[in-house]
Amino acid sequence: MTATMHSLLPEAPLEGGLLGRVQYWFACCFVVGWTGVVCVGLIRQFWLGEVPCQLCLVQRMFMVLAALGACHVIRTALTYGAVTGRDYMTGWGLALVAATGGSFASWRQTALHILPGAKGQGAEVLGLHLYVWAWILFQLSVAAIGVVLAFAHATADRAIPTSGPGPYRAVGLFALWFLGAAVALSLAAVFLEQGFHWFLPDDPGRYEFFHDLGVLDRPAASGAPTPGPGRS
Amino acid sequence: MSLPLGTVRGMDTLIFGGLLATLIAMYRESSRTVVLAAWWVLLLAVVLLTAHYVTGGPAPTLSY
Numbered sequence: 001m002t003a004t005m006h007s008l009l010p011e012a013p014l015e016g017g018l019l020g021r022v023q024y025w026f027a028c029c030f031v032v033g034w035t036g037v038v039c040v041g042l043i044r045q046f047w048l049g050e051v052p053c054q055l056c057l058v059q060r061m062f063m064v065l066a067a068l069g070a071c072h073v074i075r076t077a078l079t080y081g082a083v084t085g086r087d088y089m090t091g092w093g094l095a096l097v098a099a100t101g102g103s104f105a106s107w108r109q110t111a112l113h114i115l116p117g118a119k120g121q122g123a124e125v126l127g128l129h130l131y132v133w134a135w136i137l138f139q140l141s142v143a144a145i146g147v148v149l150a151f152a153h154a155t156a157d158r159a160i161p162t163s164g165p166g167p168y169r170a171v172g173l174f175a176l177w178f179l180g181a182a183v184a185l186s187l188a189a190v191f192l193e194q195g196f197h198w199f200l201p202d203d204p205g206r207y208e209f210f211h212d213l214g215v216l217d218r219p220a221a222s223g224a225p226t227p228g229p230g231r232s
Numbered sequence: 233m234s235l236p237l238g239t240v241r242g243m244d245t246l247i248f249g250g251l252l253a254t255l256i257a258m259y260r261e262s263s264r265t266v267v268l269a270a271w272w273v274l275l276l277a278v279v280l281l282t283a284h285y286v287t288g289g290p291a292p293t294l295s296y
Contacts, residue, residue: 054285057244061278064251068258068271075258094271101275105282180255187248194242199284 019151020158023088024077024168026148030070030095030141031175034063035182037137041130042185050122051204055109057190059134062102064186066141067179069095074172077160085156089149096145103138106131243281250274 038060044050052060072091076083109131113120120129128136148155162168194200195208206216254270 055282058278058282058285061244061247061251061274061281064248065271065275065278068251068254071255071258072267075261079261090268094268097275101279101282108286176255176259180252180259183248183252183255187245187252190248191242191245194245196242198243200244 019155023155027070027073031067034067035179065098066095088152099141106135
């Protein structure tokens with residue numbers, strides 16, 4: 001990877017300037033923002049006792065996949081002090097694909113509860129359910145990535161002061177660690193929810209892990225999940 | 233215990249584990265090929281999981 005990067009970066013000293021830094025800051029905001037959205041879901045899960053459904057978890061996966069695309073930009077900037085046009089396109093391309101998939105999943109869940117009088121899944125936040133917010137944010141992300149890619153020719157190959165201590169390096173590392181902590185917590189939460197089953201039930205209402213171990217034996221709210229490859 | 237620990241399984245759990253592993257690989261500056269391959273494999277897994285969970289076709293029975 002190092003040899004490839006050196007062949008892509010121009011040999012002349014890189015030009016600095018605001019444009020390259022703006023794109024770096026945007027990548028940091030993108031990762032922190034999506035991680036924050038995942039954390040809102042986790043907080044509601046543990047604070048309000050809302051057990052996330054199948055599509056909720058799928059949306060979280062797409063959120064993390066999108067954030068990983070921006071992480072590629074941050075990681076490259078932290079390592080080389082610059083991001084080539086190739087790495088911008090790779091990182092934002094990954095994020096765009098994931099945002100599109102997440103937009104479909106959140107739209108699909110929204111459409112399930114779109115009829116007048118439908119109760120919806122979970123409580124509302126600022127008047128909208130979480131999956132509606134996710135749909136809006138995925139769509140905004142698609143638009144934002146389009147803008148970033150449109151100006152990538154002017155922001156690529158610019159020096160970004162990430163080599164030494166300072167806000168650039170600190171914020172970049174914070175974004176990576178913040179996402180890592182959220183994914184690790186999500187991993188633990190989904191393991192407890194799924195237990196030793198391949199798939200989640202249609203309307204999960206409990207943490208199967210404790211029931212699999214026999215710690216809790218109250219009946220499931222909507223039926224226990226089907227073990228094995230069967231459709232839940 | 234109804235299931236022995238050797239039968240630990242769960243698609244959602246495995247995918248989140250893969251996401252964490254991919255992030256760690258990226259953080260540790262693993263090769264570009266490894267990171268990108270892991271990302272695309274995970275995307276495929278999430279798409280297949282979505283297809284499994286979305287029953288009755290991609291669009292619910294509404295009039296468009």
